[in-house]
Amino acid sequence: MTPVVTEELTARVAAITPEADGIVSLRLEPTAGEKMPAWEPGAHVDLVLGPDLERQYSLCxxxxxxxxxxxxxxxxxxxxxxxxxxxxxxxxxDEVVCRGPRNNFALVEAKEYVFVAGGIGITPILPMIAACAAAGRPWRLFYGGRTESTMAFRAELATHGDRVVRWPQDTHGLLDLATILGSVPAGTAVYCCGPGVLLDAVEELCPAAALHLERFRPKEGALAGANLPFEVELDVSGLTLTVRADQTLAEALEAAGIDLPTSCREGTCGTCETYVLEGEPDHRDSYLSAAEQKSGEVMLPCCSRAKSPRLVLDL
Structure with a gap:
């Protein structure tokens, strides 16, 4: 995996529209030039809302x-x-600084698609189902929410007819994932975004090769572990640092004056992804796949540490 490269721009808030109880949509327009940067379904951007206040939101x-x-x-x-x-x-x-777009939830080629969304997790799914519909690809969406009134973009989803199944918990209970995922044919791509409990349940029921997830919160227990000091050598900068037990690797790099882009600070967005040249990372992120973590080729310094006494990074 190649670490993400982000661009930064300033956009103007052109509209704020209520979409459901507790959910609004923002429409952002460019302050310079005629167009916003191009993106594909599944992409998200960072909004810089103030000092030390930066959050990720899916483009929908x-x-x-x-x-x-x-x-x-x-x-x-x-x-x-x-x-x-x-x-x-x-x-x-108002004007806001945006970073991105970035996409670690891209729509892959498949024979057909099953989309499972929970709550605000519908946002990255919206452009995906639109793309499938435009291309004539077979797909279905199962969309769960606490109540009908908390489920966003209902009118937009209604245009897709019975391909969309809305599932309010107060009247239907929890999504019947065993039935939804139990009959998925070979060659189907399954996309899921929503609360961690939904993602975990889907992950248990769906073959890893078919499943595509996006998390905006860390997996349960992902950030836990013993925080021991370790040494980091920066191959490009020529510096060697000690990361204390009471600081993250990202904090140690920043204290040494190393420019490392970060955003979520909890291992979900991939902004700080960095090549590892030597050593064994202690992966604590919820972004890299199991195979990517096992390879040890990249790590997320915002939350991950070292299993080996020393790491060499491409910084």
Whole structure:
């Protein structure tokens, strides 16, 4: 995997539209030039909302229309600041810095598709089903939410007819994943985005080769482990650093003046992905696949550490 390279731009908030209880969509337009950067279904961007306040949101509009971007934002009950800022302080006409787009949830070629979305996890799925519909590819979407009123983009989804199954928990219970995934034919790609409990359940039921997930929160227990000091050699910079037990690798790099782009700081977005030239990383991210972690070729310094006494990084 090649570490992501991001571009930065400033966009203007052109519209803020209620889409469901606790969910709004943002329409962002360019402040310079006539077009926003190109993107493909599954991509997300970082919004820099203030000092030390940067959050990732999926693009959920039309990739062929670069006059603007559309993002969906849930008002998190236990917001760490990002969703509260969007819902309470952001206004039409405000300018925000965007980084991206990046895509670690790309739509692959397949015979057919099954999409499973929970809550705000519908956002990256919207352009995917639109792309499948436009290309005449077989697909179905199973969309779960707490109640009908909390499920976003209902009118837009209704245009796809019975290919979309909406599943409000208060009237239907939890999504019947065993039935949904138990009859998936060979050659089907399964895409899932939503709460961690949904992703974990789908992961247990679906063959890894068919499954594509995107997480916006770390896996349960992913960040746990003993924090021991270790040494890091920076091959490009020629520096050798000691990462203390009470700091992350990213913090040690920043303290040494090394420019390392970061965003989520919990191993879900891939912004800080870095090549490992020597040593064995202690992977604590929820971004890399099991095969990528096993290879040890890259790591996420925002959360991962070292199993070996020393790492050599391409920095």
């Amino acid at each position: 509009g039309d990739p062929t229309d670069l006059s603007s971007w559309r993002l969906g934002v849930l008002r998190e009950p236990e917001s760490r600041g990002g969703s509260a800022y969007v819902h309470e302080r952001l206004a039409v006409g």
